[in-house]
Amino acid sequence: MKVTARPDDKSDRANRLHVVIAELLSAIIDSTVSFNEMYQIVLDKARELTESKHGFVSSIEKKTKAHVSNTLTQMRDEGCTINAAFYSLPEGPHKLYNSLWGHSLNVRECFFTNNPSSHAAATGMPPGHVPLKNFLSVPIIFGDEILGQIALANSVREYTEEDLKEIKRLGEVYAIVLHNRQQESELRRSEEQFRSMVEIAPFPMLVTKRELNSTILYGNLRAAELFKVSQGALIGSAVADYNQKQEEWISILDEIEKNGCALDKEMQFYDVRGKACWVLLFAVKAIWFGSEALMITINDITDRKNMEETLRQLATVDYLTGIWNRRCIMDMGNKEFERSLRYKTRMSVIIFDLDHFKLVNDKFGHNIGDRVLEGTAKVVTNELRGIDIFGRYGGEEFAIIFPEISLKEAAKVAERLRQAIERYQYVLEDSSTLMVTASFGISEVIDSDRTFEEILTRADSALYKAKALGRNRIHCS
Template sequence: MLGTVLLLAVAAACALWWTLHQVRALAQPDQDHDIWHMVNLQRELQKLRQTVAAPLAMTVGVADASPTPTPTPTLTPSTSTSTSTSTSTSTSTSTSTSTSASGTDPADLALRLEVLVSLLKPSAGTPRNDLSPLVMLPGTHERLSRLGDLVLQWADRLRAGSAAAPMVAAEVRAQIDQMQLSADQALLELHLAGTEYADAHRIELRHRFALLSWLLGGLVLVMVAMIVRLYAEARHSQRLAQHLGLLNRRLESRVQRRTRQLAEGKALLGFILDASPSEVALLGAQDGRIHFINQRFQDRIGTGPEAVRQLALRELFQAPPQGEHFARELEQFGRVDAAEARFSGRSQDWVSVSAQLIELEGELAHLVWCYDITTHKQLEARLRALAATDALSGLDNRRAFFDKGARMVEQARRYRHPMSLLMLDIDHFKRINDRHGHACGDEVIRRIAQLLRTVLRDADLIARVGGEEFCALLPETGLEPAREAAQRLVEQIRQAELCATPQGPLNGTISVGVAQLSDEGQTLDQLMQQADEALYQAKSEGRDRVVVSPPSPAPPISPPPVPQHV
């Protein structure tokens, strides 16, 4: 559609330009130059007639004396010979009948002839319209050219001398009517040719204006079609805009409803998380910004979002290395479950903390939740203590003694520190149970365990390893200090009241075997065996005494194997 409009507009512009060019060419000032030229020629011929109307004074009465005139060419128009004859007769009659005494002025005659020459023989520089009717009428142009030649001969004769003026005047009088008739005929032909030329141009212009009208009409029709199409598109756009507005209103309504639902869901989720027995917090992974934290979590860390706006995950833990390890595992695996830790803050309770790496609003965040396991840890510690403690004496049991003692022996052997072992046995314990009952025997065991804790150091490992047998592992203790400690134990127990019986206070004694850890890779079992041998010796020697086991000899060094050659 737009290409058609442009094509019609260009065609209409070209046709309009060409028409205006033709109109401008027809409106040139020299368009009717030939007609104006012929009118001036008629006027000048009238003036020439008036100039030569009276004969020269010298011609009256002296005609016989005048020389014979030179033959002058006469105009013989193709129209009528009788007209020329009648004109010559009338001219001669008027000449012969004129009896005026005044003569024709030669200068005036020469002037009239010169003007006619300028009209009939224009100079080369005079502008000419190539589209003028005179150019397109060769016969008329030829007659006017012959007339110009005749007038030019007369003018040349007058330029030669004024003596030829009477004869020239006579010839002019003889030819003036014919000249006038030729000028009238040329003017009539010019009028007819100009009318035909104007009619042809008018018809051509009418055809061109009709073409221009068709082009403009087509342009108008196309523009009307475009306006109709634009109007239809505008109506369509208006309907689309209305439909789009309706869709926007529906979308806004849905967005508002969805936003309200999200807000309500968020509020409900916050209420659920606040009422949850777990402690929940949502922290930014990069900046530690608190997105959400429930009341339980605030109570756990002893602060709130108003007091602190940023809280890094690793800062939650009381032990910084544990916090760093927890954060690295979360970044590596995206989730950490049931890590037992203590949070920094007023509370020193144990919690089981879990975390999930999630995306929130285009950024990573840490979803942290935990719950209190202090009671669980206390029960676990109690169970662990029960599993490692003798229920009757309150000392470590045999299993705990071997676990802890093995580590202590390994450490002492690695760093070459002295260590000694005491093995104790209650003398005649079966007799006490038989005579005073098991309750009294239990009281004796508890009393001896109390005395062991009193006499020995806190760093010493004391355990009940059998019914009436006890072991004490003394780190950083040589053989002689260990013997002295054992002797103090024997004396304290001998003097102590172990149990109250109906017969009175019950005293008792113990036997002790002492052994020192050697540097040759001795194990705890070997050390206990060495101490047990010393204890057996103490009992054999009469009980209520301390026997020190001599240091074990170094094991023999076997020579290196001799390589056997094949």
């Protein structure tokens, strides 16, 4: 089995977009945030996602249909000769439907270009401006109505399709928010408006009481799907129902109380069937109908954690037998040896290998040889304690580390293992059976030992002594 990890930043970008949208929703749900503040928040988040130096967020006036630049970056590029007055937006609306700036509004589609001067809609730059390096624009559309535009320029790198998808997703969320904020203030503060913003989020979201059990006041459909319950059943339950580590949740609540939010918290949730999933959690203080609440966004990272576990196993587990590999045996052996010295406890080691195993491979083939190794690992595992450390040392050679066991006790275990291996029968394809034997070398920690390798060396020497004496036997160092 071979698993190759490919460098891919898609999951990182998805997590970043998840956090950015959550922060955006958290910032603009508060009715005290003005429209201009909201526009600036959207622009800042869009520039952050795309690493853009310039940009603007605009709106369309309902009555005049004029295109209004509500907020605009103020920095200048080197070589720009426009005076400061240009950056002060004029009072009232001005139209920017023409040229590259308004192209996405005219065609009602998002686009980007890394060569603006060659774009069909380009009409050149106003006097004093330096040329654009790149440009990205997303129209803000709710239903059939154009509400405005997010435009970005001069990223430190070229724009990509991923950038366009992220700003489009940001624009979709912003469109809902902007539409609702443009309604009457009473409607804007209604429960339905709040729920709609949570419901359209592209990831699971919860609104909970700001308390230890965190009773769920509202959860969107994606959250209900994550926990395998209906939305009706989700509301009124508690976060504690889906998280088994109360101390972990208490720690998150303490961080929220101290900092106002908790960012990128990895934790396990359990659905109603008891199946675990790994999530990346973002929680921030919010107000729900005048009461203190938490707004929680959840990103399911189970697939990523499973891949990490697979890679961890590849680094520590022998692919054929499923027991620890040599590298892990050495790491765990060193730790047990240090513990033995520190607490003056006993520790023994067995190294054994299968007698005449090369003949098995030569006569029956490597597939049968592999089956013998797998079977040996299973036979031995069934005879050991949970704290014993058993691994494949190399080829047909195995090692066992016995914490807190003397040489005499380890010899008794070795004899039991020798007999179990000798009794085990491997049934071949023609229904005949194959049986193997093993030779064992045993050693224990002595006062003069300074490294774990010294114990292994003595066990290895004892193994070769057992083989020299006729095989299928044990020998103590």
